[in-house]
Amino acid sequence: MTSNGILVTRNGAKINLDPKRGVQNEINFVSHAHLDHLHNQRGQSVLIASKQTSEIAKLRGYVIENYVENYENFTMIDAGHILGAKGLLVDDLFYTGDISIRDRGFMKGAKVPKCKTLITECTFGMPEYVFPSIPDTVKRVNEIISELYGRGKPVILLGYELGKAQILSYLFSHWQPYYHDSVKKVNDLYRSFGIPLNESIGHTEAESMGLLEKKPWLMIAPNLSGRNVFIKHMKSKYDAITIGFSGWAQSSRFSFARGHDYSIPLSDHCDYDELINMIEQCNPEKIYTVHGFVDEFASDLVKRGYDAQPLREGSIDAYL
Structure with a gap:
């Protein structure tokens, strides 16, 4: 070395x-x-x-x-x-x-x-650090999203913009999510290599068109902390709930450090x-x-x- x-x-x-x-x-x-x-x-x-x-x-x-x-x-x-x-x-x-x-x-x-x-x-x-199976993780997250949707709450899934966000885009495509602009750019590149990710619009366009006013909705965004300006805006204006995905979520310290409403173990x-x-x-x-x-x-x-x-x-x- x-x-x-x-x-x-x-x-x-x-x-x-x-x-x-x-x-x-x-x-x-x-x-x-x-x-x-x-x-x-x-x-x-x-x-x-x-x-x-x-x-x-x-x-x-x-x-x-x-x-x-x-x-x-x-x-x-x-x-x-x-x-x-x-x-x-x-x-x-x-x-x-x-x-x-x-x-x-x-x-x-x-x-x-x-x-x-x-x-x-x-x-x-x-x-x-032993993580749940992918089917168990998908089941748990779908249940959380369903419960929040029932209360009219928009949901933001947070994972690294390169790698994790594309897995989330694929696993939860049935919710027809919007993408954070940075995630959309990477998703578009993945699609150019034949990866089957749904097309969707970025958060800037969705917000400018007033689409985020029509709650509930799902969005895939980078792994931003609760102190991030974007997350603060989405919470204050739309009352969005955040679900963070990381292998570190296996530790009880992760949720507190990142300020997410939910923390789910998932790693690349x-x-x-x-x-x-x-x-x-x-x-x-x-x-x-x-x-x-x-x-x-x-x-x-x-x-x-x-x-x-x-x-x-x-x-x-x-x-x-």
């Missing part, structure tokens, strides 16, 4: 995994287009990324160009996280990027490969049990944990008989 990201050496080649900046004369890999992984990359030497990641990056004001989707013995693996998200298999080493093995609407869970060395994220690498990452399941499928000899509860998860894996350790900046190991 370096200040620029994860550096792997294979057969004399240096491979940068989700680097903060591309490195000349080395191989660079961008796993997906969430902002904590996204930086301008212009094809320094070899740049590996998916077409979807490049297009989403452009929408978000970043540049990923002169990239390749196929290169020598490098294999991108669908990570099941968001549209275009990939893990990278290099010989006997697999880097997950951000990963989910759970099917969620149109998103299919990752099918992970066998490997000797695994570098895995562990965002929810604690036993308390593996929960704890899914992380264990993913590792069993990979069956690696060595595991490095990155991003999340790295110490706790590595410790749990050691107790389960695995050779695991956190990957820290400056650490060097013969396996890499």
Whole structure:
């Protein structure tokens, strides 16, 4: 682990995994287009990324160009996280990027490969983070929406504008939701890649046309806190009720911190049990944990008989 990201050496080649900046004369890999992984990359030497990641990056004001989707013995693996998200298999080493093995609407869970060395994220690498099934989540939320609709209350479903909001748009399309303008832009791009999301108008247009006066209604919006100006406006003018979606909602602290009326566990990452399941499928000899509860998860894996350790900046190991 370096200040620029994860550096792997294979057969004399240096491979940068989700680097903060591309490195000349080395191989660079961008796993997906969430902002904590996204930086301008212009094809320094070899740049590996998916077409979807490049297009989403452009929408978000970043540049990923002169990239390749196929290169020598490098294999991108669908990570099941968001549209275009990939893990990278290099010989006997697999880097997950951000990963989910759970099917969620149109998103299919990752099918992970066998490997000797695994570098895995562990965002929810604690036993308390085990999420309800998707059908149970949909049932619960539909019941909440139905009850609120019966009282004439508009409802706003809140999830990250890239990834979570599109899952919500799909799972709750039968309510014919409006979209926050930022969500609409991403949904439109998803549709251009063949993802079956309903077309709808953005919140600015809906409000200017007076459509939000006709309550109740449903809207999909980014994961904004209760202190956000948009949320305050929707609550004060339309008496809207907010339902926030996040893996962190599994913790009782989430609702209070975000100021949502309801908090529902739903994530584009593996929960704890899914992380264990993913590792069993990979069956690696060595595991490095990155991003999340790295110490706790590595410790749990050691107790389960695995050779695991956190990957820290400056650490060097013969396996890499």
